[in-house]
Amino acid sequence: MLATFTALAEPNRLRIVELLRQGPRPVNEIKDALRLQQPQVSKHLRVLKEAGLVDVQPRAQQRLYELRAEPLQALHQWLEGYRQLWDDRFNEMDELLAELNEKEKNNVRKKRH
Amino acid sequence: MLATFTALAEPNRLRIVELLRQGPRPVNEIKDALRLQQPQVSKHLRVLKEAGLVDVQPRAQQRLYELRAEPLQALHQWLEGYRQLWDDRFNEMDELLAELNEKEKNNVRKKRH
DNA sequence: TCTGTATATGCATTGACAGGAATATTCGAC
DNA sequence: GTCGAATATTCCTGTCAATGCATATACAGA
Numbered sequence: 001m002l003a004t005f006t007a008l009a010e011p012n013r014l015r016i017v018e019l020l021r022q023g024p025r026p027v028n029e030i031k032d033a034l035r036l037q038q039p040q041v042s043k044h045l046r047v048l049k050e051a052g053l054v055d056v057q058p059r060a061q062q063r064l065y066e067l068r069a070e071p072l073q074a075l076h077q078w079l080e081g082y083r084q085l086w087d088d089r090f091n092e093m094d095e096l097l098a099e100l101n102e103k104e105k106n107n108v109r110k111k112r113h
Numbered sequence: 114m115l116a117t118f119t120a121l122a123e124p125n126r127l128r129i130v131e132l133l134r135q136g137p138r139p140v141n142e143i144k145d146a147l148r149l150q151q152p153q154v155s156k157h158l159r160v161l162k163e164a165g166l167v168d169v170q171p172r173a174q175q176r177l178y179e180l181r182a183e184p185l186q187a188l189h190q191w192l193e194g195y196r197q198l199w200d201d202r203f204n205e206m207d208e209l210l211a212e213l214n215e216k217e218k219n220n221v222r223k224k225r226h
Numbered sequence: 227t228c229t230g231t232a233t234a235t236g237c238a239t240t241g242a243c244a245g246g247a248a249t250a251t252t253c254g255a256c
Numbered sequence: 257g258t259c260g261a262a263t264a265t266t267c268c269t270g271t272c273a274a275t276g277c278a279t280a281t282a283c284a285g286a
Contacts, residue, residue, distance in 0.1 A: 001127070002122070002124055002127055005118050005121040005122040005127065006122040008118040008122075009115070009118040009119040009121075009122035011115055014114070014115055014118065021194065021195060067195070067198055068198075069195075069198035069199035070199075072192055072195045072198060072199075073198070073199045075188075075192060076189065076192040076193075076195075076196075079185055079188060079189040079192070080189075081134065082134060082180070082182075082185045082189075083189075085180060085181075085182035085185060085186070086182035086183075086185075086186040
């Protein structure tokens with residue numbers, strides 16, 4: 001998870017990932033599409049690869065880089081654990097709990113006096 | 114998006130977010146739970162706040178920090194755009210496209226000869 | 227108003243990392 | 257095996273950000 005965030009926390013790497021969403025690309029195409037220098041592209045791709053975000057397949061002297069599903073899927077799943085923050089179903093549950101808490105407070109007050 | 118990744122690309126900040134998943138917490142509680150020094154907690158919370166990931170509500174001299182839904186939901190949604198990478202429904206579509214491509218290639222060959 | 231508690235900020239140090247330029251490697255074509 | 261195209265690596269430099277420590281601010285209570 002951390003590794004994924006770290007890899008994506010760099011503007012050009014994020015752009016590369018967004019580009020690769022449309023399919024595998026050789027280094028040169030990435031370089032042209034994003035107006036980067038070739039060495040920087042290679043370096044960013046290295047980082048992305050080490051983070052497991054991309055895979056390479058050699059095609060003659062070219063290297064086709066493609067997105068890997070796993071880390072992104074894992075991230076997606078991780079966020080599911082936070083769904084309660086915005087999901088209505090859970091907001092209803094919140095209200096339910098709030099109600100229960102209200103009653104509880106009242107009970108406590110009654111006991112105190 | 115980038116801002117969210119940047120904010121979460123730091124181990125202790127990620128831990129803070131994961132802790133806050135269980136509900137709002139004052140600074141001191143975070144500090145104790147994660148064994149950090151109070152100033153660093155405040156600083157990390159500042160970054161998280163500037164990234165829109167948390168909100169604060171003063172409670173006397175305490176500050177309750179709580180997660181905000183929006184950036185995480187946005188991230189979740191962003192990942193939906195990559196779902197095709199792992200979603201079976203889309204894999205089937207891939208196969209379909211691959212089939213079409215095969216046929217196309219054959220057509221091209223026929224035209225050439 | 228003084229005190230203690232909770233939190234924030236300032237400053238100095240340090241390490242990580244991105245960019246640029248030059249160079250190295252790989253591999254197919256001839 | 258030489259050449260050129262595609263890609264990777266190295267070295268250098270500057271910048272940014274995390275940490276530790278010290279200190280400042282905010283606020284409640286006596």
